[in-house]
Each structure stands twice: as structure tokens, then as C-alpha cells.
Amino acid sequence: MAPERESGTRERTPTGATAATRPRTPRLDQPRPPRRRILPEWDPEAFGRLSEKIARxxxxxxxxxxxxxxIILWVLWNVxxxxxxxxxxxxxxxLTLALSLQASYAAPLILLAQNRQxxxxxxxxxxxxKQNERSIADTEYLTREIAALRTGLGEVATRDWMRSELQDLMRDLEERWRSDGHDGHVVFPAERSERSTGRDTDDR
Structure with a gap:
């Protein structure tokens, strides 16, 4: 036997006048149409620049x-x-009304210009x-680098330090040489070679 059909369980799509009265759901894949505005639109930046010019x-x-x-011409003319x-x-x-109107417009324009300023x-x-913070950070970095360079240069052996160390070493060697019973000063290999070369030249 064929299955029995269920009655009244399916919803039918309304057509005609019923479909027209059904509210439409806004689609998410399309932008909303612009709303109608009663007041005219203007550029706030352009209005701000104009207010600054007037205030100046x-x-x-x-x-x-x-x-x-x-004012003088106005009064003279009417007198x-x-x-x-x-x-x-x-x-x-x-004239009083005109000056009051001018003052009532001048005050907000001046306030607007002051707010922009x-x-x-x-x-x-x-x-x-921010610029001062960067400058302070750069100054601190340079100060640390200069301090590190000074510390590094303080540990480097200079010419005067080497000369003083060599002189101390020579004095120690001479004292040891004399303590061993030798007379005179210590003769280094370089001096021996110089003396030998000098003798050879004299013999020739």
C-alpha cells in the first residue's frame, strides 16, 4: 500500500498579495541602503577651517x-x-540687533577655533x-657606550705602562745579576749581537 500523505504539515510559499505584505529579511551579502537625512551634510574639517579663518x-x-x-557711518546716516x-x-x-547677532555667532566660532587649536x-x-623620550633613551645609550669604551681603554696596555714595566723588569734582572756575584749590568742578547757586530767591523 502507498504511504498515507500527511495533510497540513507542509508550509506553502505565499504568493500574490500575501507575499507582498510579508516583511523582507535584510540580506547579509549586500550593504544597507543609505538612510535619508533631513539635515544637510557638510564637511566638519572644512567648517572647522572656515571657523578658524573667521576667528583669526x-x-x-x-x-x-x-x-x-x-558703526560711525550707520549712526551718522541715521542722524x-x-x-x-x-x-x-x-x-x-x-544696529543693536545686528551687533548682538554678530556677537552670538562670533563666540561659538571662537570657541570652535580654540578647541581645534x-x-x-x-x-x-x-x-x-615621545621625541624627548627617544632623545633621552639615545643619550643614555651613548653614555653607556662611552663608559664602556673608557673602561676598555683603561684595560689596554699603553706605551708608558709598557716602558715602566720593562724598566722594573730590568731593575729586577740587574739585582739578580749582582746578587749572583756578577759585576756590571745585565747584557741582553740584543746587546751581545750589537757588540759582536761592532767587534767584527773593528777587526775588519
């Missing part, structure tokens, strides 16, 4: 001179020209510290 300009005398000239042409009459509320100083200090 705000800290120069040129900016103070230009700001003073603009001396006819009332129809004045755009910011006394007490100069629009602090980061650079921290990196420079770390590099200087």
Missing part, C-alpha cells in the same frame, strides 16, 4: 577698524540724512614627549 579675522585690528567705521531715508532711527534698534597642541605635546 575677528581677532585682528582690521576687523575692529572696519566695525568702528561701519544727519532726512527722515525719509533713515532706516534705523534712534535708539538704533536694528587645543587638539593640535595636545597632538604636538604628545609628539614632543
Amino acid at each position: 579675522f575677528l581677532g585682528t585690528g582690521r576687523f575692529i577698524v572696519w566695525m568702528t567705521v561701519v 544727519t540724512v532726512p527722515a525719509v531715508l533713515r532706516f534705523d532711527q534712534y535708539p538704533f534698534i536694528f 587645543d587638539d593640535r597642541d595636545r597632538v604636538n605635546l604628545e609628539q614632543d614627549r
Whole structure:
């Protein structure tokens, strides 16, 4: 007999509308699609460089001179020209608002520039510290090498030391020679050969 078929045990793949509503599992072999961002993207490094340029300009005398000239012209224009042409009459509320806006933007830009400068100083200090450590290690190594060379040179036999040792040896030999009952000084083989050669030349 044929085996009985089991009913309701197999899962069927949904098709049609059911397949469309089924959530898709993200695949691991493909990168995720980029998310949509509401805020615009910008380069932090470029923005930091721009903030440093602005902060440097705000800290120069040129900016103070230009700001003073603009304020004086602003006040003179709104005081001396006819009332129809004045755009910011006394007490100069629009000028006060502009200066407040400029100060509110200048303070964060200056702080951002200071933070970047602090980061650079921290990196420079770390590099200087490592360089100093390497210099100290090299200096200690050279000091040890020089001390070893001095110790080695102190153990090397010099010319003066050899001369003094030979003189002491000659004195000891002469004392032994005299203690044996001989007169005169000790005659070495080299002196004997010199004397013999001298006699031969005299005989000739």
C-alpha cells in the first residue's frame, strides 16, 4: 500500500498579495541602503577651517577698524540724512540687533577655533614627549657606550705602562745579576749581537 500523505504539515510559499505584505529579511551579502537625512551634510574639517579663518579675522585690528567705521557711518546716516531715508532711527534698534547677532555667532566660532587649536597642541605635546623620550633613551645609550669604551681603554696596555714595566723588569734582572756575584749590568742578547757586530767591523 502507498504511504498515507500527511495533510497540513507542509508550509506553502505565499504568493500574490500575501507575499507582498510579508516583511523582507535584510540580506547579509549586500550593504544597507543609505538612510535619508533631513539635515544637510557638510564637511566638519572644512567648517572647522572656515571657523578658524573667521576667528583669526575677528581677532585682528582690521576687523575692529572696519566695525568702528561701519558703526560711525550707520549712526551718522541715521542722524544727519532726512527722515525719509533713515532706516534705523534712534535708539538704533536694528544696529543693536545686528551687533548682538554678530556677537552670538562670533563666540561659538571662537570657541570652535580654540578647541581645534587645543587638539593640535595636545597632538604636538604628545609628539614632543615621545621625541624627548627617544632623545633621552639615545643619550643614555651613548653614555653607556662611552663608559664602556673608557673602561676598555683603561684595560689596554699603553706605551708608558709598557716602558715602566720593562724598566722594573730590568731593575729586577740587574739585582739578580749582582746578587749572583756578577759585576756590571745585565747584557741582553740584543746587546751581545750589537757588540759582536761592532767587534767584527773593528777587526775588519
